[in-house]
Amino acid sequence: MKKNNKDFNRNPNGSNQWILRSNEEIQKIIDKYPKYWTKKDFRGEGKNNKNRILTRKETERMGLIFGNIGGIKQYNSGKLKCSMCGEFKGLDDFPDDRYGSSNGKRSNCSTCDVLRNKKYRESLKENK
Numbered sequence: 001m002k003k004n005n006k007d008f009n010r011n012p013n014g015s016n017q018w019i020l021r022s023n024e025e026i027q028k029i030i031d032k033y034p035k036y037w038t039k040k041d042f043r044g045e046g047k048n049n050k051n052r053i054l055t056r057k058e059t060e061r062m063g064l065i066f067g068n069i070g071g072i073k074q075y076n077s078g079k080l081k082c083s084m085c086g087e088f089k090g091l092d093d094f095p096d097d098r099y100g101s102s103n104g105k106r107s108n109c110s111t112c113d114v115l116r117n118k119k120y121r122e123s124l125k126e127n128k
């Protein structure tokens with residue numbers, strides 16, 4: 001199988017061809033590109049980029065931050081912006097994640113993490 005590394009998504013279930021990317025994944029993609037890129041650029045319709053990186057639905061998701069500086073998370077007076085709910089919260093409100101970028105924290109707050117874990121457990125139940 002030939003894979004296009006740029007657009008390749010790991011699909012552990014091997015079921016759907018089109019995998020829904022999480023906000024976190026999309027945010028990581030956004031963060032890799034220059035901060036002056038617009039949503040249009042990410043869809044390949046803008047001046048800076050003609051390749052489609054994200055779909056329209058993905059660029060219009062709630063909680064995504066465009067105009068980011070690569071790899072640097074959104075801080076505002078010592079508070080970090082949650083990638084899921086978009087609220088600014090203290091670092092203590094973010095769960096530790098040793099795989100998380102620079103600060104070793106997840107990009108979503110604890111409240112969102114609980115919801116996320118709950119959804120994950122429910123999805124496991126459904127697959128039984």
Ligand SMILES: [Zn+2]
Binds near residue numbers: 085087109112
């Ligand atoms: Zn949150």
